[in-house]
Amino acid sequence: MEVKFDEAALKTANKIISRYPEGKKKSALLPLLHLAQAEFDGWLDVPVMDYIATLLAIKPIEVYEVASFYSMFNLKPVGKCVIEVCHTSSCWLRGAEEIIQHLENKLHIKAGETTADGKFTIKRVECLGSCGTAPMFQVGAQYYENLTTEKVDTIIEDLDKSGKRTTYFDEVSLTAHK
Amino acid sequence: MSTKLLLKNDHVANINKLEVYKQHGGYASAEKAIKTMTSDTLVDEVKKSGLRGRGGAGFPTGMKWSFLAKPAGVPRYLVCNADESEPGTFKDRYLMERHPHLLIEGMICSSFALGANTGFIYIRGEYFYIVPILEKAIEEAKAAGYLGNNILGTDYNLELHVQVGGGAYICGEETALLESLEGKRGNPRMKPPFPAVAGLYGCPTVVNNVETIAAVVPIVAMGGDEYAKIGVGKSTGTKLISASGHINKPGVYEIELGKVSVEEFINSEEYCGGVWKGRKLKAVVAGGSSVPILPTNLILQTADGNPRMMSYESLGEGGFISGTMMGSGGFIVMDETVNIAENLYTFNRFYHHESCGQCSPCREGTGWMEKLTHSIISGHGKPSDIDLLWDLQTKIDGKTICPLGEAAAWPVASAVRHFRADFEKLIH
Ligand SMILES: Cc1cc2nc3c(=O)[nH]c(=O)nc-3n(C[C@H](O)[C@H](O)[C@H](O)COP(=O)(O)O)c2cc1C
Ligand code: FES
Numbered sequence: 001m002e003v004k005f006d007e008a009a010l011k012t013a014n015k016i017i018s019r020y021p022e023g024k025k026k027s028a029l030l031p032l033l034h035l036a037q038a039e040f041d042g043w044l045d046v047p048v049m050d051y052i053a054t055l056l057a058i059k060p061i062e063v064y065e066v067a068s069f070y071s072m073f074n075l076k077p078v079g080k081c082v083i084e085v086c087h088t089s090s091c092w093l094r095g096a097e098e099i100i101q102h103l104e105n106k107l108h109i110k111a112g113e114t115t116a117d118g119k120f121t122i123k124r125v126e127c128l129g130s131c132g133t134a135p136m137f138q139v140g141a142q143y144y145e146n147l148t149t150e151k152v153d154t155i156i157e158d159l160d161k162s163g164k165r166t167t168y169f170d171e172v173s174l175t176a177h178k
Numbered sequence: 179m180s181t182k183l184l185l186k187n188d189h190v191a192n193i194n195k196l197e198v199y200k201q202h203g204g205y206a207s208a209e210k211a212i213k214t215m216t217s218d219t220l221v222d223e224v225k226k227s228g229l230r231g232r233g234g235a236g237f238p239t240g241m242k243w244s245f246l247a248k249p250a251g252v253p254r255y256l257v258c259n260a261d262e263s264e265p266g267t268f269k270d271r272y273l274m275e276r277h278p279h280l281l282i283e284g285m286i287c288s289s290f291a292l293g294a295n296t297g298f299i300y301i302r303g304e305y306f307y308i309v310p311i312l313e314k315a316i317e318e319a320k321a322a323g324y325l326g327n328n329i330l331g332t333d334y335n336l337e338l339h340v341q342v343g344g345g346a347y348i349c350g351e352e353t354a355l356l357e358s359l360e361g362k363r364g365n366p367r368m369k370p371p372f373p374a375v376a377g378l379y380g381c382p383t384v385v386n387n388v389e390t391i392a393a394v395v396p397i398v399a400m401g402g403d404e405y406a407k408i409g410v411g412k413s414t415g416t417k418l419i420s421a422s423g424h425i426n427k428p429g430v431y432e433i434e435l436g437k438v439s440v441e442e443f444i445n446s447e448e449y450c451g452g453v454w455k456g457r458k459l460k461a462v463v464a465g466g467s468s469v470p471i472l473p474t475n476l477i478l479q480t481a482d483g484n485p486r487m488m489s490y491e492s493l494g495e496g497g498f499i500s501g502t503m504m505g506s507g508g509f510i511v512m513d514e515t516v517n518i519a520e521n522l523y524t525f526n527r528f529y530h531h532e533s534c535g536q537c538s539p540c541r542e543g544t545g546w547m548e549k550l551t552h553s554i555i556s557g558h559g560k561p562s563d564i565d566l567l568w569d570l571q572t573k574i575d576g577k578t579i580c581p582l583g584e585a586a587a588w589p590v591a592s593a594v595r596h597f598r599a600d601f602e603k604l605i606h
Contacts, residue, residue, distance in 0.1 A: 006376035023294075024379055024442070030287045030344050056361075068345025069363040071531075072303045089467060089524045090264045090422040090510055126347070126528050127265035127467075128304050128448065131422035132429050141306040168306040175509075 003051045009039050013055060025056050025172065029066055033073055038167035042082070043074040057098070071125070072168065078121035079114040080165040087124045090131030094138045099135045102149045106156060119160065140166030180448070182410055183396040183416045184273065184280065184389070185432045194311065196318035199279040205324055207398035208286045212330050220291035224394060226402025228414035232504045233259055233350070233387030234466065236490050239394075240402075245374040246292055247382040255383040256294045257359065258391055260301040261343060261350035264466035265528060266508025269418035270388035272430040274301070274308050278315035284391035284464055285338055286324055287398050295335050299388075300355050301341045310339045333544020348530035351580045352385040354534065355483055363483060366535050366580035389418055410430055410436025414487035418502070419443070423511035426451035436489035440464070442467075443477050444511060448586055457513040461597070467525050468585035470592030471518065472502050500592070518565070518597035523551040524590060529586035537578040541569055544586050559605040568594050568599075 003012055013032055020027040032052050035042060040048050049063040056063075067073045069091055074082075083103060089094045100122070104110055107120050114121040130136040133145035159166070182188075192198045199205070211220055225240030245253060258281070262270040274281055289297050299312060316338050319325045327335045341359055343349050349358045353367035356378050377383020388430070394416060397405045406414045413435035421443075422428045431449050443449045444459065454460050463469060479486055481500040488494050490504045512521060530544040550567050550590040552558050571587035571594075578584075594601065 021379065024360070026361035027341075028360060030358065034306075034342060042181065049569035058208070058361075059554055062361075066344075066363055069534075070303070070346050087524065088528055089463070090266055091511070091519055092521070092524045093423045093516065095510060101558065125345075126531055127263060128269040129271045129302070130260050131266050131268055132420060134422060134428070138304060143307070168303060175556070 003040070003045075005035075005046045009035060017056070018043060021071065023140075026058055026062070028056060029058075029063065030070070033063070033067055037073060038169035041165060042078050042080070042165055043076060062153045068141040077114075077118075080119050080163070081139050081159045082121045082123055082166070083124045084125040084128070085111070086126065086128045086134070086136055086138075088127040088131075090127070091136060094134040096135040099137070099147050099152060100150070102152055103156075106153070119163075120156075141168050142166070180432075180437070181416060181434045182432050183275070183408075184392050184418060185220050187431075188276065194276060194278055196279060196313070198321055200394075203399075204279055204354075205319075205322075208283050208290075208324055209330060211290050211398050212332055212334055215290075217291055217293050217378065220287065220398070222317055222427045223402035224291065224397055227397045227405040228402075228412060229390065229393055229397060229405070230408075230414075230490065230550070231387055232389035232417065232507070234468070235262065236504060239390055240469070242374070242386075242602065243288075243292060243384060245372070245557040246299060246384055247375045248293065248384070253381050254292055254294045256285065256289045256292055256297040257354065257355065257378060257383060257385045258297065258299040258351075258388055259350060259355060260305070260388050261347075261355060262297050262305075262388070262506075263347040263532075264468060264506045264508055265525070266420060266422055266463060266466050266510040267506040268420045269307050269430045269507060270306065270424075271305060271345045272420075273302055273388055273392055273418065274305070275311060276381045279319070280392045280395055281312070281388055282315050282319050282338065283324075284394045285337060286319075286329075287394045288384075288386065289336050290334060291394075294384075295337065296347055297336065297338045298359060298378075299338065299340045300359055301340060301342055302349070303345050306342060309340050309342060316340070346534075347477050347528075348534045350582075351582065351604075354387060356383065356578065363534070365536050368579055408543070409434055410487070410489055411491060413491060417447075417487070417488070417507055419509050421450050421509045423510070424454050424457065424513040424516075425511045428452050432489050434491065435601040436487050438487045438488045438491075439478075440488060441485065443509070450509075450511065453511065453513050457511070457515065457539075459511065460516055461512045462515045463502075463508070463512075463589075465503045465509075466508035467528065468588055469503040469505040470498055470501070470588050471521075471596065472500075472592070474597070475598050476500050477502070478601050498588070499595075502592075515554075517603065518593050518600045519551060520555050522593045523548070523555050525589045526551045526586070533582060533586070534583055537583065539574045539577045540586065543574040546570055547586070547590055554601060554604050557604065557606065559601070561602075561605055563605070564594060564598060564601045571588045578579065
């Protein structure tokens with residue numbers, strides 16, 4: 001299947017590209033990778049990256065080297081909901097490891113893995129700027145703060161019920177652009 | 179009553195809306211700047227204010243602005259550093275989420291001072307939910323004539339854009355940020371040339387922290403001399419402190435620099451509300467993960483026995499032997515139950531993960547430090563490992579293109595210097 005943005009996404013892409021001065025389209029690369037990840041199942045397959053290269057008239061390698069540098073870009077398939085748990089100092093001091101353990105027990109996977117049904121991935125991440133409301137995790141653009149194991153249970157149930165793929169470039173940002 | 183400049187309207191509902199922001203005096207500074215001041219007079223006011231960069235290094239903002247090259251016919255850029263990734267720091271997030279117009283107004287005043295017609299707010303990708311908040315504020319400001327062409331009927335034009343990052347602490351370093359904004363990997367550049375001469379797209383550029391840019395708004399309103407009267411000595415004005423860890427009231431607090439002691443900051447109800455669970459204080463990282471960690475006796479008092487105050491100078495007193503730094507104002511408190519070697523492991527893991535990989539001492543050294551601390555905290559350490567850890571950090575400090583090397587070395591050095599017993603406890 002040919003990889004292509006639909007009309008709405010293409011409009012957003014062009015709007016982003018238009019922000020930069022003549023000849024500096026490459027600046028749109030990170031925003032477009034976020035958009036692509038949101039549009040194409042939460043990860044960046046090689047044909048997707050090649051497509052972004054075409055849009056920006058740059059070499060594919062210029063896309064690969066960037067996509068592989070930044071931790072928010074997934075180069076392999078991930079679950080519909082990627083639970084990114086902060087494990088840095090302030091969160092660690094307030095129980096991040098217990099939260100991770102609870103998630104691992106609940107979903108029967110280890111951090112770094114995806115559930116067999118493809119619904120959840122647990123990822124350990126570094127400080128998310130939510131240290132005052134620790135422990136915390138992020139799912140898509142949404143921050144979940146001051147977590148307790150009870151709160152985690154409710155959040156997972158809700159995400160499970162909704163069954164939707166969560167992305168950073170969520171509907172809020174998308175509509176803001178369109 | 180303490181002086182509040184940035185968070186004075188924190189209690190006001192809907193202050194994120196232009197109309198409400200204006201009712202509380204918003205955009206008066208932008209009007210004053212654009213209608214009654216010139217670039218030069220504005221830069222002078224900021225110089226007089228004594229404002230120092232709030233991103234970590236504390237460099238005088240007015241001086242930085244005066245270094246900006248102004249070759250004819252070449253665009254100049256203002257880039258707001260909203261990458262905020264230093265562990266323990268979350269004040270820029272607070273400011274942008276609740277007071278987006280304060281940042282936009284600060285961007286307008288600062289861009290005008292620099293003669294920039296385009297500005298970017300580079301925000302860490304994880305803060306994606308804040309992007310629409312900022313874009314909405316930009317849209318409102320544009321509709322009200324504070325942005326776009328012929329601002330307030332003058333011939334000044336300004337466009338602002340929000341750029342999202344991709345998750346990389348290194349992109350907070352200003353030249354890595356510019357690389358990233360150009361759509362590349364976040365590898366810091368060699369300096370010189372400094373961004374003031376060759377920054378974004380090779381054009382003269384100023385990079386400032388969110389809080390620094392927001393502080394320009396009250397400076398324009400009250401004048402540089404008045405602002406300089408707030409605070410103590412070279413620590414002028416107010417500073418946002420992100421307080422976290424083992425305290426009763428974590429959060430973002432605005433303090434008048436030099437007027438609040440560390441002890442008061444930790445214990446008073448106005449700020450942290452004391453160490454949690456009635457426990458004793460063990461250690462504080464006062465300015466974000468990179469700055470030296472200090473034990474209770476040295477964070478509450480200087481080596482000379484004076485109370486330590488929340489200011490650049492007082493926190494720095496004693497150098498790295500007995501002092502620390504203001505840094506980004508990320509204030510992490512640890513109670514008596516914490517083993518500092520275990521906390522250090524989280525920092526070492528962080529810096530290893532975030533090293534961009536350009537310089538061998540940082541790329542390899544951070545990995546070795548992570549492994550070594552991991553081995554110590556898992557009970558596999560040898561007595562000689564503590565000195566090895568010390569030795570390792572000396573071989574990174576000062577030997578890299580950008581200061582991430584130092585940022586990784588200092589937490590190790592200070593933990594070994596002040597908390598050697600905690601390492602020994604874990605080594606059998
Ligand atoms: C590794 C590293 C990370 C940094 N991260 C940030 C950051 O997240 N935010 C920030 O404002 N400055 C950060 N800085 C400092 C910037 O390089 C730069 O000094 C700052 O943005 C200048 O703004 P200021 O003068 O207003 O503080 C970082 C520096 C280094 C070396
Ligand atoms: S340490 Fe977890 S959000 Fe900062």
